[in-house]
Amino acid sequence: MKNLVILGAGTAGTMMANHLHHELKKPDWQITIIDEREEHHYQPGYLFLPFDIYEPEDIIKTIEEFIPKDVTLLKQRIERIVPTANKIQLSNGNEIDYDVLIIATGAKIAPEEIEGMKGEQWQKSVFDFYTFEGSLALRNKLREWDGGRIVVHITEMPIKCPVAPLEFAFLADSYFKNKNMRERVDITYVTPMSGAFTKPKATEALEHLLQEKNINIEGDFAIEHVDNETKKIVDYGGREIPFDILVTVPTNKGDDLMERSGMGDDLNYVPTHKATLQSKEYQNVFVIGDASNIPASKAGSVAHFEAEILTENILRYVKGQPLKEEFDGHANCFIETGGGKALLIDFNYTHEPVEGTFPFPGIGPLRLLKESRMNHMGKLAFRWVYWHMLLKGTHIPFVSATMSEKGKVYS
Amino acid sequence: MERTIAGKTIAVNEEGYMTDFSQWDEKVGEALAAEANLTLTPRHWEVLKYLQTEHKNQVALSIRRVGKSGVVDIKEFYALFPNAPLKTATKVAGIPKPASCI
Structure with missing residues (x-):
């Protein structure tokens, strides 16, 4: 049996566990996810807490409830990654071997x-x-x-x-x-x-x-x-x-674990290929979300788009096929502007946010780079989408992993 | 777009950053520095050469990185190129304005 290990059960790591457990199954594969924390926080909610818009209970759930049953969750502190030996050392002294490693330890x-x-x-x-x-x-x-x-x-x-x-x-x-x-x-x-x-x-x-x-x-x-x-x-x-x-x-810095393992840059981010999400140093190591050094926004939407592409690349990697160079830095963010309104921006490595409609070209209902109430409703609805769709790896209808240029106004 | 700097025709972008480093020479650097009200000393040149080398090696420049380079600390970097040192220094060095991360 082969081992796929995910470090970090935040937004990105949880999504990868949910994507991959359908694909890499026992008895051929064992998937393990390691995180010492008990709680999963909806981090966008931190913005609303100071203004009494959300209460603590709106943004905190347990890590367990989002991890599939056939994935092993280890609540242990990670001491070190030893990429030359394909090993994870835990603080309790145990060691875990991996065939494929996904780093999703975030930034703080x-x-x-x-x-x-x-x-x-x-x-x-x-x-x-x-x-x-x-x-x-x-x-x-x-x-x-x-x-x-x-x-x-x-x-x-x-x-x-x-x-x-x-x-x-x-x-x-x-x-x-x-x-x-x-x-x-x-x-x-x-x-x-x-x-x-x-x-x-x-x-x-x-x-x-x-x-x-x-x-x-x-x-x-x-x-x-x-x-x-x-x-x-x-x-x-x-x-x-x-x-x-x-x-x-x-x-903001990546996790200290990268410093302990000698795998990070000067801010503890892991050097990562920006289109495939493979580590630049180790072929069987992949990096998703805020932990990588790719020049994309550090945001949940980016991790979501990355997860769809990384899932495919990991399946290609285990079959010995070439990786797809597909990730384009796609980010999609609501920006609360107060007074019950919000803006929406959609951009990637090469295209900056512009005006237009989203997700349907010419129709919307969301307007890009313009304040509207509908955008604000979208932002509030997003908490539901996060808990019920995003973490579970459900594809969000009409929103593709790579950015669409349709319905946008480029000068 | 193009403009004349130190008697040479130089390609620049809307913000005045050179777009073709091969057109840069020390005379051009001095002229660009004068436009920013700077007179270049040997210390300025050491920093400019360092920035050009980093750019050639495709290193993403940031104030933090310059400060840790061992070439100059951040305080001195500000003293040499006041206000927005990285933006001013890259302009004089003839290399692109560092893209701030998104």
Whole structure:
């Protein structure tokens, strides 16, 4: 019997277990998935928690309920991958051999990378919303806060869900309006990039929205340290921005396991072939989701599109066939803009987000790069889709893994 | 599009970044630096040469990577090329503006 091992039971790893257990069956194959955690979190929900839109129970379920019965779930800490010996060493001393390995260990925040970020003001006036604990602490702070200067900040790229900090700024505007205190709140958006987003057309649309909502934008800000005493962020050029509440997205890094195993780059991401999702160093190792270094968004939608292509490539690999170079970096993201509206963007490695309709050319019902209520309904409905379809590897109707150029306006 | 830099016809994009590195030489670099109000010192040149080598080796450039290069730390990088050092330095070096990751 051969072994396929998946490291990480988050969005990407869970989807791969659900795809592959139909294809690689006993007695020929044993599939094992390893993750030391108990809970599966709907990470997009962290954005809504601080504004009392979701409650904790909306976004937390157990890992078990999404893993198929014929897949072995090991709740163990992984000590090291030994790719030259095709082995996984667990912290309890056990070793597991693999024939094929899928790395799906994700990315997480590393606030310790910036001096003073995890200082005495951490979770008092300096918050993250990329962890459950951070998001909950921020909710409690916002409930009692009576105004001042709130700074929404990105430390450095790449980050998971690069639109989330913008959505946070938009939702904050709505939240304070609803609490009749918007005039007492100054919202500033601080980014290391030159503009609001990484792609020019979307940046234009998003900066217009920031202006409309009276949110200041400070670009080209490369943070050096957080001053806990004077409550300022300071960049390498000496620029200072004061805050009463700092909502920061710290440096994102791949799992420390990559450093322990000598398999990551300087941010612990695994060098990966961007069209096949095969590791650049080891033929029987594949990487999916936020753990890889491919130049695609670190987002659940990307992992979903990758999973369809990676499933096919793994089946080709075990049959000794050439891999398909098919992944095009397809991402599809709803962007909450506050006031019950949202934008939708659809893009890939080569095409930036543009206007148009989705998923049906000329019909929609969703509009690309334009605010609408329908898009917002789509975003809220997505939580259901996530728990009931996405994790189970069910194909989402009309949305293909590679991007469609139909119904879009390219100039 | 094209423009004249240091007496040469040079291909550039809308943001003024050179699109053909073979047209770059030190005179062009100096002219581009002057446009950014910079006078190039030997330290500037060391950093520019490093960036050009990294670009030739297809390394994706970021402030973090430059800071860890051993060639220059981030503080000095800012002192040499104020405000947005990576954008200014790549423009002077005649290489593309680093694509920020998505």
